[in-house]
Amino acid sequence: xxxxxxxxxxxxxxxxxxxxxxxxxxxxxxxxxxxxxxxxxxxxxxxxxxxxxxxxxxxxxxxxxxxxxxxxxxxxxxxxxxxxxxxxxxxxxxxxxxxxxxxxxxxxxxxxxxxxxxxxxxxxxxxxxxxxxxxxxxxxxxxxxxxxxxxxxxxxxxxxxxxxxxxxxxxxxxxxxxxxxxxxxxxxxxxxxxxxxxxxxxxxxxxxxxxxxxxxxxxxxxxxxxxxxxxxxxxxxxxxxxxxxxxxxxxxxxxxxxxxxxxxxxxxxxxxxxxxxxxxxxxxxxxxxxxxxxxxxxxxxxxxxxxxxxxxxxxxxxxxxxxxxxxxxxxxxxxxxxxxxxxxxxxxxxxxxxxxxxxxxxxxxxxxxxxxxxxxxxxxxxxxxxxxxxxxxxxxxxxxxxxxxxxxxxxxxxxxxxxxxxxxxxxxxxxxxxxxxxxxx
Numbered sequence: 001x002x003x004x005x006x007x008x009x010x011x012x013x014x015x016x017x018x019x020x021x022x023x024x025x026x027x028x029x030x031x032x033x034x035x036x037x038x039x040x041x042x043x044x045x046x047x048x049x050x051x052x053x054x055x056x057x058x059x060x061x062x063x064x065x066x067x068x069x070x071x072x073x074x075x076x077x078x079x080x081x082x083x084x085x086x087x088x089x090x091x092x093x094x095x096x097x098x099x100x101x102x103x104x105x106x107x108x109x110x111x112x113x114x115x116x117x118x119x120x121x122x123x124x125x126x127x128x129x130x131x132x133x134x135x136x137x138x139x140x141x142x143x144x145x146x147x148x149x150x151x152x153x154x155x156x157x158x159x160x161x162x163x164x165x166x167x168x169x170x171x172x173x174x175x176x177x178x179x180x181x182x183x184x185x186x187x188x189x190x191x192x193x194x195x196x197x198x199x200x201x202x203x204x205x206x207x208x209x210x211x212x213x214x215x216x217x218x219x220x221x222x223x224x225x226x227x228x229x230x231x232x233x234x235x236x237x238x239x240x241x242x243x244x245x246x247x248x249x250x251x252x253x254x255x256x257x258x259x260x261x262x263x264x265x266x267x268x269x270x271x272x273x274x275x276x277x278x279x280x281x282x283x284x285x286x287x288x289x290x291x292x293x294x295x296x297x298x299x300x301x302x303x304x305x306x307x308x309x310x311x312x313x314x315x316x317x318x319x320x321x322x323x324x325x326x327x328x329x330x331x332x333x334x335x336x337x338x339x340x341x342x343x344x345x346x347x348x349x350x351x352x353x354x355x356x357x358x359x360x361x362x363x364x365x366x367x368x369x370x371x372x373x374x375x376x377x378x379x380x381x382x383x384x385x386x387x388x389x390x391x392x393x394x395x396x397x398x399x400x401x402x403x404x405x406x407x408x409x410x411x412x413x414x415x416x417x418x419x420x421x422x423x424x425x426x427x428x429x430x431x432x433x434x435x436x437x438x439x440x441x
Contacts, residue, residue, distance in 0.1 A: 006119070009115075009119075010119065010122060010123060013111060013123055014123050014126055014127060016048075016052075017108075017123065017127060017404070017408075018127060019045060019048070020045075020100060020101050020104060020400050020401065020403075020404040021127060021131070021175055021176045021179060021401045021404055021405075022159040022174075022175030022176060022400070022401050023127050023130050023131055023134075023175070023176055025159040025160065026041065027041050027042060027045070027159075028159045042096075042097045045097065045100055046096050046097070046100060049072075049100045049103040049104055050103065052103075052104060052106075052107040053069065053103050053104070053106055053107065055107065056106035056107040056109070056110045057106060059110060060106070060110060063106055064105070064106045064109040064110070064411075064414065065105040065106055065109055065360065065407070065410055065411060065414060066360075067356050067359060067360025067361075067364070068102045068105040068356070068360050068361055068407055068410060069102065069103060069105060069106065070356055071099065071102050071349075071353060071356040071357055071360070071361070072099045072100070072101075072102030072103040072105075073103070074095075074099070074349055074352075074353055074356075075092050075095035075096045075098070075099050075320060076092075076096065078091075078092040078095070078319060078320045078321070079092035079093065079096065082321060087321055088321050089321075090321070091319070091320035091321040091322070091323070091336045092320040092321065094320070094336070095320045095336075095348075095398075097400060098337075098398045098399060098400055098403070099398075099400075099403060100400050100403075100404075101400045101401070101402075101403030101404030101405075101406070101407055102403050102407060104404060104407060105407040105410060105411055106411075108407055108408055108411035108412075109411040109414060109415050111411075112411050112412050112415035112416070113415045117374050117375045117376055120376065120412065121186060121375075121376060124179065124182060124183060124186065124408075125183055125186060125187075127176065127179055128176070128179045128180050128182060128183030128186075128209065129183065129205070129208070131174065131175075131176035131177075131179060131180055131212070132180050132183065132208050132209050132211075132212035133208070133212075134160050134174065135160060135172050135174045135180075135212045135215055135216075136208070136211055136212055136215065138160045138161075138162065138170065138172045138174070138215075139169075139170050139172045139215040142162050142165075142170035142172075159174065159175050160172065160173075160174040160175075161173055161174070166217055169217065170215075171215070171216065171217040172215045172216060173216065174216075175399070175400075175401035176401050176405075177213070177216065177221070177401075177402075178383060178386065178387050178390075178401070178402055178405035178406075179401075179405050179408075180209050180212050180213060181209070181213065181225055181228075181383055181386050182379055182380070182383040182405070182408075182409075183205070183209050184205075184206055184209035184210060184213070184225075184229065185229070185232055185378070185379035185382055185383065186376065186379050187202045187203075187205040187206045187209065188202075188206060188229070188232065188233065188236075188379075189236075189375065189376070189378065189379055190202045191203065191206075192233070192236050193375065210225075213225050218394070220390065220393050220394065221390055221394070224386060224389045224390055225386065228382050228385060228386050228389075231382070232378065232379075232382050235378065236378065239378075296327060297338075297339045297340060297393075300324065300325075300326075300327070300338055300339060301338055301339075301340055301343050301347075303324055303325070304318075304324050304338055304343070304347050305343075305347060307322065307324075308347065313350065314350060314351060315350045315351055315352060316349065316350040316352055317346070317347060317348045317349040317350035317352075317353060318347060318348060319348065320336055320348060321336070322336060322348075323335065323336050324336075336348065337395065337398040338395075339393075339394060339395055340392070340393060340394075341391035341392070341394065341395055341396040341397045341398065342354065342357075342358075342391060342392060342397075344395070344397065344398055345357055345397050345398075348398075357397060360410070361397075361406050361407075361410060362384060362387075362388045362406075364410070364414075365380075365381075365384055365409055365410040365413040365414060366381060366384055366385070366413075368413045368414050368417040369381040369384075369413045369417070371417040372412075372413050372416040372417040373416055373417075374412075374416040376412065377412075377413065377416060380408075380409045380412045380413055381409075381413065383405070383409050384406070384409040384410070384413070387402060387405060387406050387409070
């Protein structure tokens, strides 16, 4: 069997990106087998991140997306300070893993620059399809899934876990959720732009990705996904002519109707009473207006920011070594991040960390999207918006898979809007080798 350079390149980058997305639960399994092995695996991921960062800097004679790299280096700065002062490095060590995706931004930028949209799309669709299928299998077969509690030696060895049961349904939490949303938009784009002769397989993929988002039973994530998908179809209809216009109109009408039903069902007393009568879950915050979950998150934030009492802490944060109870009511366990993701970055890294995140992870890529050219610009821009909105109410920016997805969007939008001319013949040849050029390691 002969593998072309393009195929080797495809599988190489799919494998590297999978490590950060958790598509295959290498680190969860390593941790389950042995704590020392798990720690060694996470340290290896940090070494890989720094090696790929150095490689990208050497090949581009600079550091693309430097703002995101600075954000990713903040835990390293904390770690160095704690080593020098003799303080505990546990919290900083955890953040080295959490922020690993930010350090990969220049490498992903280089990958996008050297490849055409078709290759970028193939890698993303493979990873998003595997992620969606694994999430749906966990939902359909919760009793035998490795992430389900009570399955013996394999319990919690997987990153695709059963978080809780809502009635008879398993609520599946899994890494790569943002990439699933990106895959959904790419499949929609394929249909709307007639880049595929077979429409119905893409429609099936849209349904598959949508189902994978639904099995989280996370109201906010689902509502934002529906709203942004509706807006995406509307923008595409207004932006330029689309293929399968009738199908697009039907899809838009259906999405608007589903959005309306979701909003009524979630935020009205009628929806709450109807949901309780249909499911019997009168006290579940998933299908009712029960504020218990929101209330403890707000109390957690209030407790955390009671520690921000100096100008230095407002500017630089309380640090990765500061812990508070993960649940202020039950006082069970402790954490160094908050459920509201923007609050979490502000609390831990201060205005410096939050400014780097918002400016270079969200605002700058969206501004670049105005000048970017490429078939996938809109899907990446809308996925950036999706990550930004979901981060307002749940843990996003302190998880490596969401961070990697944010860097992926920033890298694509910046690479497709890059206007500086290459400074040498060699760099010109590298960057023009889009269809078949591979990044050699």
